[in-house]
Amino acid sequence: MRLREFIPADAEHIVSWISDEREFRCWCADRYESFPISANDIVEQYAEGVKGGSFFPFTATDENDSPVGHFILRYPDEDKSIMRLGFVILRKSVRGKGMGCELVSLAKKYASEVFKAQKLTLxxxxxxxxxxxxxxxxxxxxxxSSGQLPFLGEIWTCIEMETQL
Structure with missing residues (x-):
């Protein structure tokens, strides 16, 4: 698995990976208010964040340069010693094969080595x-503490996690 910066064409892949509403809520319920989302929704939102210089989307590719995963690193505030990991998602065909942990490990490595962060939260x-x-x-x-959010007629608890880098 290799990482590269997100390009707008990657948004079509991301939309196909979250084509089911329950899955959509698991991955990005706090980012998008409605379902379904379009590739353009993702591109527009990312463009705003990237322009500000605190938001960094990445795409993971396989040996054929085909997208297999995606995540975002961002600075949650002015203190650039902490980064936030978000929207970690894999192509459906590679889930359950340990690639999620590999993607998270790559994100941790980038946060530490590329951005010099000391802690990663999510x-x-x-x-x-x-x-x-x-x-x-x-x-x-x-x-x-954990916050609760209502989705699909259920109360979902959002658990805050962190790791030192």
Whole structure:
């Protein structure tokens, strides 16, 4: 798996990976208010963040340069010693094969080596067991209190996690 900066053409792949509403809520419920989203929704939102210089989307590719995953690193505030990891998602055909943990490890490496961050944080819904297991095995631990958000007629608890780099 290799990383490269996100390009607008990658948005079509991301939309296809979250084509089911329940899955959409697991991955990006706090970022987009409605479903479905379009590739243009992603491109427009990313352009705004990238322009500000604190938002860095990446695409993971396989040996054939085909997109297999995606994530965002961003600075949550002016203190650039902390980064936030978000919107970690894999192509459906590669899920359950350990690639999620590999993608998270690459994100941690970039946050530490490229951006010189000292800590990486994220928020993950407790209903997304696969993501929780992946982040826990990558060294993330729960921090602070958890907030609750209503989605699809359920209350979902968003767990805040962090890891030292």
């Amino acid at each position: 928020g993950v819904f407790e209903n997304n067991t696969a993501a929780l297991n992946c982040y826990s095995s990558a060294g993330f631990t729960q921090m602070g």
